[in-house]
Amino acid sequence: MVIYTQKETLIQALSFAKKKDKIGFVPTMGALHEGHISLIKKALEENDLVVVSIFVNPTQFDNSADLKKYPRTADDDISLLKKLKGEVIVYLPEVSDLYEDSVSVKNYNFGGLANEMEGKHRSGHFDGVGTIVNKLFRIVKPNVAYFGEKDFQQLQIVKKLVSIENLPIKIVGCPIFRELNGLAMSSRNKRLTAKQFEEATIIYKTLKEVKEKFSSTSIADLNALVAERFLQNPIMNLEYFEIANEKTLKTAKRKNKASKYRAFIAAFAGEIRLIDNMPLN
Known part of the structure; x- marks a missing residue:
């Protein structure tokens, strides 16, 4: 495993590899867990070498306190990656290496995808995501890039980004990796108390219950059910629950047999924000 901290040296190293190797890419913000590792293992199975970036991107945070408290565990991350079998290259840059003199974002038109759910609650978030992912894609120039479905809206945004920027990269979405209690694995889980985790x-x-009742219950009644479940919980505060069209991410008010739907939740445990989703049909 080789670690690069500067894009120029990484670009130079990868320029030789591109001539003979298929390159997979897994962008992360570090604080790696088994969910990340599952993405990297899949990438290693399907490519000759895999680049893993570890970078906490400041432009996708709309809350400066959240950015400051986001877990940074680079040493542990490197130790975890060293255990993997296969050729892994790590890109571990400083902010200045990616943003140089100006920490600014590019404004994108994602065709409405960014206006739903997370976009409603995190101003500018997806412009920040698009900006950094585009920068990373142009540095690494992978054949394939891997993203987890826990951030399903982000996955759809990245697919749109590749189209907008006309990048020859295949985007692969990978299933959500869960804790033993069902909680979607997230770097933020490390900040939860034992009680909050439980x-x-x-x-x-709640997502499982919605899935089980989806075929026989109206969307309005499912919305009411979810609100009631969270009202009964003294620890967790619901930020939003939405049933949306999987392709457009538009909020659904009634069902159409020809459409695929997915349920999305964002909730707080204290100040820690957690998200999850589940396909319904």
Whole structure:
């Protein structure tokens, strides 16, 4: 495993590899867990070498306190990656290496995808995501890039980004990796107390209940059911629950047999924000 901290040296190293190797890419913000590792293992299975970036991107945070408290565990991350079998290259840059003199974002038109759910609650978030992912894609120039479905809206945004920027990269979405209690694995889980970790399973349990009742229950009644479940929980505060069209991410008010739907939840355990989703049909 080789670690690069500067894009120029990484670009130079990869320029030789591109001539003979298929390159997979897994962008992360560090604080790696088994969910990340599952993405990297899949990438290693399907490519000759894999680049893993570890970078906490400041432009996708709309809350400066959240950015400051986001877990940074580079040493542990490197130790975890060293255990993997296969050729892994790590890109571990400083902010200045990616943004140089100006920490600014590019404004994108994602065709409405960015206006739903997370876009409603995190101003500018997806412009920040698009900006950094585009920068990373142009540095690494991978054949394939891997993203987890926990951030399903982000996955759809990245697919749109590749189209907008006309990049020859295949985007692969990978299943959500879960804790034993069902909670979607997230770097933010490390900040939860034992009690919060236990109570946060309401997110997964509620999504499962919605999935089980989806065919026989109206969307309005499912919305009411979810609100009631969270009102009964003294630890978790619901920010939003939405059933949306999987392709457009538009909020659904009634069902159409020809459409695929997915349920999305964002909730707080204290000040820690957690998200999850689940396909319904």
